[in-house]
Amino acid sequence: MLLSTQTDNLFHRFGPDGGIPIFAEAGFDAIDYSMFQMTADDCPLNTVDPEKYGLELRTKAEAAGLRFNQAHAPFPCWRNGDEAYNAKMPARVAQSIRIAGVLGAKAIVVHPIAYVKTGEEQKKINFDFYRTLEPVALEYGIKIAIENMWGYDNRRNYIMPNVCSFGEDLAEYYDGLNNPDAYTVCLDLGHCGLVGDEPDHAVRVLGNKRLGALHVHDNTYKADNHTVPYDYGMKMNWDAITKALGEIDYQGDFTFEADAFLGRFDADTIPEAVKFMAGIGRRLMAKIDAARPVK
Numbered sequence: 001m002l003l004s005t006q007t008d009n010l011f012h013r014f015g016p017d018g019g020i021p022i023f024a025e026a027g028f029d030a031i032d033y034s035m036f037q038m039t040a041d042d043c044p045l046n047t048v049d050p051e052k053y054g055l056e057l058r059t060k061a062e063a064a065g066l067r068f069n070q071a072h073a074p075f076p077c078w079r080n081g082d083e084a085y086n087a088k089m090p091a092r093v094a095q096s097i098r099i100a101g102v103l104g105a106k107a108i109v110v111h112p113i114a115y116v117k118t119g120e121e122q123k124k125i126n127f128d129f130y131r132t133l134e135p136v137a138l139e140y141g142i143k144i145a146i147e148n149m150w151g152y153d154n155r156r157n158y159i160m161p162n163v164c165s166f167g168e169d170l171a172e173y174y175d176g177l178n179n180p181d182a183y184t185v186c187l188d189l190g191h192c193g194l195v196g197d198e199p200d201h202a203v204r205v206l207g208n209k210r211l212g213a214l215h216v217h218d219n220t221y222k223a224d225n226h227t228v229p230y231d232y233g234m235k236m237n238w239d240a241i242t243k244a245l246g247e248i249d250y251q252g253d254f255t256f257e258a259d260a261f262l263g264r265f266d267a268d269t270i271p272e273a274v275k276f277m278a279g280i281g282r283r284l285m286a287k288i289d290a291a292r293p294v295k
Helices: 008-026 050-063 083-103 119-139 167-177 189-194 199-210 238-247 270-290
Strands: 003-006 030-034 067-072 107-109 143-147 150-153 158-161 183-188 211-215 254-256
Touching: 003 008, 003 067, 003 270, 008 030, 008 050, 008 270, 030 083, 050 067, 050 083, 067 083, 083 107, 083 119, 107 183, 107 211, 119 143, 119 167, 119 183, 143 167, 143 211, 167 183, 167 199, 183 189, 183 199, 189 199, 189 211, 199 211, 199 238, 238 270, 254 270
Parallel strands: 003 030, 003 254, 030 067, 067 107, 107 143, 143 183, 183 211, 211 254
Antiparallel strands: 150 158
16 A cells, blocks of 8 residues: 555645655655646647656656556546536546546546436436546556545535545445446545545445545535544544554555644645654555455
């Protein structure tokens, strides 16, 4: 199991040349390449040669002793009522898959579409979307990771379930797509509680075969805080979560998505914050390993 974290905050602030050494010196094994900015028309990643760009960035990471284990496709992949946006996003998501494949990532999170209609119609829209991307993923040797999402009711001002919000939903999507060479599941541990699904329950529903990746962060069960585990006021049960991951013998990596925590720190203090995050990660990984079945 590799210790990893997303690049969004550090690469935005310091660029890869500044961010990579901070991750390496903090003790991370790997990094999750964030490509959220590809939703913008002027983002350079939309037009780079993925082979050349990916190889150059991969070489920089490997020189520092890091690898790219995961990636994030641009988000959202679809917007209700915005046909111009929806028309251009499939090509951009495909481009992100190519880049991630060249980087050597094992999985890239492609968020499901929160289509306006639910149930079978929503599932059909998503299955059709994922299957258009499947040949690209297979060509580049990377798996598309389906993530559990939440929605927000603007009229009543609260978080509510949306697409793939529960462990059972993720299992249904993974099983329905039915190609383990092209798909895996990324369980966002923080998203679970926001819709009333405990993370340890979702871990056990998914099991060893479906669950291939994690987004690790903590929250209050009322907001998507995306902060480091055990941060002040956060409420997730990390003993229960790590026990469940160990008991299913989870074989993926331990990847933070806790950049809101890093956003508090300035350039001079950010290296210490990243080291602190890495230390918490190592402790939680040890808890997972301690709960694994005896072989």
